[in-house]
Structure formats: C-alpha cells, structure tokens
Amino acid sequence: MAPRRRVLSASVEPQQVEPQPMATVAEDPPMSTVAEDPPMSTVAEDPPLAPPKLGLVLFASAHFFFPFVYLVFIHYRIEEELRRSIAICAAMSFAGFVVCLRMIPVAARYVLKRNMFGYDINKKGTPQGNIKVPESLGIVIGIVYLVIAILFQHFNFTADSNWLVEYNAALACICFMTLLGFVDDVLDVPWRIKLVLPSFAALPLLMAYAGHTSIVIPKPLAQFVGVAFLDLGWIYKLYMGMLAVFCTNSINIHAGLNGLEAGQTVVIAAAILIHNVMEIGTSSDPEYKQAHAFSIYLMLPLLTTSLALLSYNWYPSSVFVGDTYTYFAGMAMAVVGILGHFSEALIVFFLPQVLNFLLSCPQLLKFYPCPRHRLPSFDPKTGLLTGTDDGTLVNLFLRKFGKCSEKSLCIRLLIFQALACLLCFWFKHILAGWR
Template identity: 80%
Template sequence: MATLRKPSSKPSEIPQEAKSEDRKSSTVEDPPLAPPKLGIILPAAAAFFLPFFYLVFFHYQIDPDLRRSIAINAAMSFAAFIVAVRMIPVAARYVLRRNLFGYDINKKGTPQGAIKVPESLGIVIGFVYLVIAILFQHFNFTSDSNWLVEYNAALASICFMILLGFVDDVLDVPWRVKLLLPSFATLPLLMAYAGHTTIIIPKPLIQYVGAAVLDLGWIYKLYMGMLAVFCTNSINIHAGLNGLEIGQTVVISAAVLFHNVMQISASTDPEYQQAHAFSLYLVFPLLTTSLALLSYNWYPSSVFVGDTYTYFAGMTLAVVGILGHFSETLLLFFLPQVLNFLYSCPQLFKIIPCPRHRLPRFDPQTGLLTGTKDGTLVNLFLRLFGRCTEKTLCIKLLIFQALSCLLCFWLRHLLAGWYK
C-alpha cells in the first residue's frame, strides 16, 4: 500500500442539503470496485490447505475431539472468507463517501495513479474476524473452561488494537504515538494471563545459568508486551507495495498453522496440545479473512488496508505466539520484519532524516521502481537486484518471507534435542 490521503471536509462547513446531494452523486459517480482476483487467490490457497488438511485428518494421529474442533474452526473460517469478500465492496462505497481514500504513489503519473482507492478496509476484516472468533466459543469452550478467560482476553486485545488502528487511519497520529498504541491494546491480555512465566534455558547455557528452568515473573509479562509492540509495528513499516502487508501476514499465518499442527501431533501432553490448538483457533480465521482482503489488495490494488489491518494482523500473531508459548519460533517467522526494523532504526529514531513515505521512485514511462537510500527492505531489494515492477518486487519479498519460514522449520529440526 502506498497512499497519499485526502483529508475530509469538516461537517460544519457543509450544509445538510449539500451533504444529501453529495451522497446521491457519490452513489452515481463512484466507479464500481474491481472484482476480487479469486483466480489468483484460490489456487494459491488450495496449494496450502490441501496438504494442511491431509496432515490433520490423515497423516497425524490427533485426538478425535481436537480434530473435530479444528474442522469446525476451519468451516467457520471459510465462511468468514465468503462474508468478507461480499462485505468489502459494500464497505468501500461507504468509506469513499466519507472521503477516506488515497492515491497510489507507486502509480503516480499514470491513469491508475489518479484513481481514488478506498482506504482502511482492514476494519471489515477485523469485524468479520471478531464475529467468527466469538461464535466459535459456542462450539469449543464450556463455561468452566480454563482457556475461556484467556481466549476472551485475547479477543479484547485484538478488538482494542482494531479500534486504535482505525483511529490512526482517521487521525493520522505521529510515529511516537504509534509505538505506544500496542502497549495499551495488550493490557487485557497481560492482566488476564494466568499461564507460566518460566522459560526453558537452552542446554548449552544451563551450566552458566545454574538451572534448566528460570522463572522471570513480571519480566516475562513485560517481554510479552514488547513482543506485541514489535509485531504490530513491524508489519506496519514493512509496507509500501500492493499486497505486501497482507501477503506477509498470509505467509506467516500459514507457517503458524503448520507449526501448531506439527506440535500437536508431536506431543502427548494435553496442556501443550491445547496451547497450540488455542493458537490454531485464532490464526485460522486470520488467514482466511486476510486472503479475502488480498483478493482486492493484490496488484493492481482496488482497496487499501490501512493501519487498521496491519495493527490487527500484528496483534493477532503476537497473541497466538504468546498464548501458544512459541514466541521464539514466531520471531524466526518474522525474520524479514526483524531485518527491516533493524535496517530502519536510524531513520525511525531520527538519527538520519526520515521522510513521510519511504517508498521507491516510480518511473511512469517504464513502469519500473528504483530503490532510494531510505532504510527499508523494499528499497534494499531494488538496490541489490535491480529495477523491476511493483508486482515483481512484491512477489520477491513474499518468496523471501516464505524462505524465512522454511528456514525456521529447518532450524527447529536441526537443533531439536540439542538446543532445548
């Protein structure tokens, strides 16, 4: 996503009659939203879901009740995909009427660069996600379930983050405030967290620490809050291309799903299995609703996701990593985001000048992007591999994201039994 926003007019400046006429003319003049690119999304989704369901229902020995819950969650998540695909065009018309739109900077100087693109459509995905996640409680949790409190606390944090993200989209808050927003959103989760606060010391370090397990107490909760801050902001700053924000979320969510199923099958500890099942229940609807939004946001994008989506996606992934107790693995899945953040630090902390949009330069004559000196992975890829189109660059970055996730699985396999 690369936008140049147009501020909305103050309500007091427009007579009520003019507002009514404006709404009528918007209905007539607003161009119809381009249809979703399901021809691209559905085959890519099938390439993931077919092996995933094979592992769940045929390859791995999983408890029948747990398998039933996964099937219900999957069915509800696919329903969320259909609902989201239908709701996005409706919501796009409403946000356009309220002047919540942007212009695609990476297409400036071309006819596409002059089109009003609806902004902040992540609010639709967040709404559908929350409804599905809340309804799922009816099928999986009883009133006395030990996981119910943490499940609702997780949803409260995600809901809080969606609200703060939408506020950011509307008010355009400064960066120093953006860094603090996830800290407030994690409060429901941190206050309700009743899990362990211990960490397993890597075997090579036990002789130096003097214990195999270390209880961190409140420091562990501080770490959880910092992880949420990193996940939300790291997705938000690794952006600037059609499909990149959602694409990276889809790849990470797919990796988390595979990781959860593999860990469920590898353990006989019911508590450990439930922790990973808990993570799976939250990340499955994130993946399907994100695919729905990606069908509209893929190049050339007909909607923009806004900070609402990036904050929502980052918080959801942080929550599943925290409550699933695999935060180290999650950070490995976030390797491109970690590299992008470290590379961006000099500009983020004002050591060197930081422009509002750290985007590549677009040449309207050739349609190619050229990397600038700004510290982002997007610009670094262009400088390393040469100029290319926006779509090609996004695909390269998503391949790098997928390779990073595969590297994580390989490292876990390589270090199993030696590291922990």
C-alpha cells in the first residue's frame, strides 16, 4: 500500500451517545454524557490553523522566479506576443496563489466538520501526534488551478486555434484525475484500483492527441538503428498512457513526510518551466515554440498554487494534501510532458520517483509483506526517524545516511530531487550537439 500519513476518520463517530429524553435529563443529568459531549470537546480540542509559512515560500520562489524572469525577458529574444501571454499567465497564477492562501483555512474548517482528518504518524507519542490535521486540502488547489487555466483561454486562444482542442483535453484529464483523487480520499480505494484510475483519466488526452508519434534518435545511436527518426505509431500512444499512470502514482507513493508531496511538485514544476523557456529561446520552429509555451501555461498555475499549499503543508504540517493533490499534480505534469513533446526529459525529472517505484515493486507485487503505512520508525524521545526495511526512498535515505528529523529528511529528499533535475539539464546540454 502507498505510504500515507492519514488515519481514516470514517470510523470516528463523535455522536455515538444516544440523546436522552428531556424529562430524564431534567431529573438526573448523567455526568458522563455531559462530560463527553462531542461537539463541545471538538470545539475545545481543535486548534486554529497555523498561519502559512510565507518565509519558506519567499525563499523557494526567489530561487526560481528570478532565473525565469531573466530568461524570458532578458536572456532570450522571445516574441513580444509570447512574452505577453507568459506575463498574463504569471499574473493570473499569482492571483491563484493569493486565493489558495485564503481558501485553504476555510476549506480546512469544512473538512474537519465532515470528520475528514488524520493524525500525523511521524509524531505519534508527542502532543503534535494527537492533533487532528485536516485532510484532502488538495481539492482547493485543483479547483483554483482549473479556474485559472480555463479563464486563461480568453486571453490566449481563439475559437479556431489549433491548440484549443488539446488544451481542453489536458484540462479534462486533470479535472477527471482530481475528481478520482477526491473519491479515493473519501472511499479509500484499494491499491490495485489506484493503478487503473489514471488510465481512465488519460482517455481524453489520448483521444484528442494529434501530434507526431515518432522519437528522435541521438546521433551516436542512429548508426545502429539506421534512422534519425523512429515512428512508433500506436506504441507511442500506449507509452503516453503508461506515462500518465506512472506520474500520478509515483507522486502518491513517494510520500509520508510533511511537505514532501507538495515540495517535489514545486521542484519538478520549476524545472519544467526553465526547460520550456530554454527550448523556446533556442528554437526557430514556431510549432515547437508553441508546444513549450503550452506547457508553460499549464505549469505556472501549478507552481504557484502548490507553493500556497506548501506553506501550510511544510513541517509541522497544518494540513494534509491527500490523494486528491498527488493525483492532480502527477496528471498535470504528465499532460504537459506529452503535449509539450518532452516526455523523455520528464522521466529524468522524475528520477527519484522512478527509483522509489523500483524499490517499491517487490512489496507492491506482494513478493514481500506490504504494510499499509510504509513509514520510518519514529522515536518520540529523540524526535528522530529510523529507516525500516520497507522499500521506499524515504527509508533508503535513513538506512544509508543515518537517522534524522523529519524536516531534515524532507530537505535532503528535495535536494536530491533538484539534483535529478540538474542532471536532466546536463544531459540535454551534452546531447544537444548529437541531434
């Protein structure tokens, strides 16, 4: 089963005490009933949501937006119309960031009222481990993202635009996956079903895809293959469907720490945006440029809304993202990789997720026992995590580099994620002269 921090609250029934007749209460009010009144205890115990960690967001944003603005408006000679579209998308994405900051606390109160909460397993045995943490707040990010992406069409696409069909197909996939993720949060879908869900969500994209189905063979390998371009036909569409399944589930199983799901999405989304700008700046093909601009339009709102979620989800987490967010984020990055025609680079960006998936396969395929929560062992006395024998990248880091705090472990994993993205840029630089 995927490593998850939540404890399903569907089994929590705060109103199990039968209401007493008025006459009985008036004559002899039972003290136990008064003391255990669920609504009063819930109001007293549920603390207000901690404020967002905006300092973290400012620090993370500075490392991306300054290079992004420099590349778009100074370093590369990009057409004014394309720059205008990117600027509009960036402004709308910033508005989405502000809206998410305001909506997350509101939504958190509503999900708590519906008993959708969890306890942080990595803090079990400490006071923080007894706090009800609102679950499934990724639904806020998904809704705001879709509203921004839909409204952006008014400023960039015309009714006869060649990209409008694929753009709406991408939004349909993302919307479908957000819905299925929320269903999973509510119903707790079995793992074998989770592998199938992205296949259905990817259908709109596969049906609307009208791009090429060929891949470019690097020059060192072209002499062995015999051609510079290899047309895969229906195999390429099968590959696209498998990529969508992998991206959605890989974010979901590389989890278990405060800030890890949102953090890895922020790092990968930032790398995708930088990659797209570099491709636009070094290409002279209008269609190729438009494909990467298409990716920018979908990644900018993902980055800003994820930063808003990260400000609440960072250690110590005030909210949990839920499967809603992991499925939504994975599908969003999958569709831009497919429609932007850089699925090979996307796989390198997802290198930690690939490694985590390979480590997880023996347990997911039932060769070894697979517990529900494949999390590290937490020592409440020291506050440190110790790696277990479960096949996850989280436990592998603890086994190789020693026990550490949850926050330190998350930072190490995000640094590893950033190094994987830098490795992709290095590969791109080396292979650029081979094409």
